[in-house]
Amino acid sequence: MEKLAYQLWKKDDDSLDTFKDALLNNLKKDIAELVSALQINIADADVEPANNLAQSNYPPAPNAVIFIKVKSYFLADTLESFLEKITSKVHGFVVSESIILDNSEKSPLGSRSEGFSQVVLLEKPETMSAFDWFDYWTNFHTKIAIQTQSNFIYVQNTVVRPLQKASPSFIAIIEECFPLEAMTDPKVFYNAKNNPEQFAKNLQIMMESCEKFIDFKKIEVIPTSRYRII
Secondary structure, three states: OEEEEEEEEEOOOOOHHHHHHHHHHHHHHHHOOOOOEEEEEEOOHHHHHHHHHOEEOOOOOOOEEEEEEEOOHHHHHHHHHHHHHHEEEEEEEEEEEEEEEOOOOOOOEOOEOOOEEEEEEEOOOOOOOHHHHHHHHHHHHHHHHHHHOOOOEEEEEEEEEEOOOOOOOOOEEEEEEEOHHHHOOHHHHOOOOOOHHHHHHHHHHHHHHHOOOOOOOOEEEEEEEEEEOO
């Protein structure tokens, strides 16, 4: 079993609603027999309040990020033929999934998940080896991310390899789900609602940790609505 992650950009002439409809309603029909799981994360109107959280060093940011599970990446060409019909650009990656936090009650199959999903794509700083990067991310930062944030879903996807030569050199794709309030209230985001002192502490701890392994000049942060389709 392999997991594929795709960044998707809508066609210029399509509205975001048209693109969303194509993903949620048509894509399932096209690829259902090929996949064992399909999750669609789209930067739609429901997450516009979180626009201040977005970051893009490779503009324009993708309109959606989708995650697919298949028996083999050998099916990628067939899958991408369907994606290319409804997009202007596709960047794909084979990834290895690690589920740190999960909450199926807040992310039911077939409907929009609660809150919002923040998808983060990271590159390794040139000053770090891959071993040191993964060692810090998994053995140190993961606990900090859980302790200082209000995330109720946390999935770490290690990039095994890109599927297009033009794809950026991402080393990991992270997905974290937060309460709706966290889109506009940093205190909620950092698990310190109505507690300014705890907020300042959690923010400092989190930022100091991020600075140790993240190149902020090569990061994509995309607030999205999460839909588990299959």
